[in-house]
Amino acid sequence: MRMNKIIIFENSNLHNKCQDVTSFDNRYDLLINDMKKIIEENDAFGLAAPQIGLMEKIIVLKIDNQFKVYFNPQIKKMFGLQFYYESCLSVPGTIGLVRRPYLIELEAYDQKGNYLHEIYEGFEAITICHEIDHLSGHLFTELVERYVDIDD
Numbered sequence: 157m158r159m160n161k162i163i164i165f166e167n168s169n170l171h172n173k174c175q176d177v178t179s180f181d182n183r184y185d186l187l188i189n190d191m192k193k194i195i196e197e198n199d200a201f202g203l204a205a206p207q208i209g210l211m212e213k214i215i216v217l218k219i220d221n222q223f224k225v226y227f228n229p230q231i232k233k234m235f236g237l238q239f240y241y242e243s244c245l246s247v248p249g250t251i252g253l254v255r256r257p258y259l260i261e262l263e264a265y266d267q268k269g270n271y272l273h274e275i276y277e278g279f280e281a282i283t284i285c286h287e288i289d290h291l292s293g294h295l296f297t298e299l300v301e302r303y304v305d306i307d308d
Contacts, residue, residue, distance in 0.1 A: 163206070165247045169206055169211060172293045175212050177214060187205070187210065188216060188225055191216040195218050200245055201219075202216065202218065202284075202286065204287045206291065207290060217284065225267050226262070226272070227264060227266065227267065235258060237256075238256055238281075244296055246295065247296070251304040252296065252300030253300060253301045253303075254296055254299045256285050256286075260281045260285065262275070262284060
């Protein structure tokens with residue numbers, strides 16, 4: 157499965173909910189590699205499968221120069237509050253101030269189907285929330301409290 161073109165906000169697929177991944181096997185290997193390559197090429201922090209046209213619950217993150225792959229990720233608990241200026245590969249040229257939880261408790265599966273339970277805080281929590289929003293058909297622009305004019 158090869159997909160390596162970023163879909164932008166006008167595409168209706170970005171506004172639809174994704175399906176759960178039901179089988180964990182090597183059929184996702186090429187997709188995951190493509191997603192990692194897109195993250196690297198764009199100096200990004202994460203990417204969700206619907207951003208490249210696959211409507212399944214998969215996100216790839218780059219945290220501390222390490223890639224993390226999550227299948228069917230869910231935020232189980234959220235604590236605190238933080239604000240951050242976010243952008244998105246699917247909404248080029250747009251930056252906005254968004255409110256996110258400071259700490260999250262994440263449940264997901266790895267590429268082999270192993271259950272994962274992890275806790276993230278700060279910037280990593282922001283990134284995970286941003287990517288999980290894509291899986292539910294939401295863009296960060298729905299949460300923006302104030303946009304930044306990048307022409308200034």
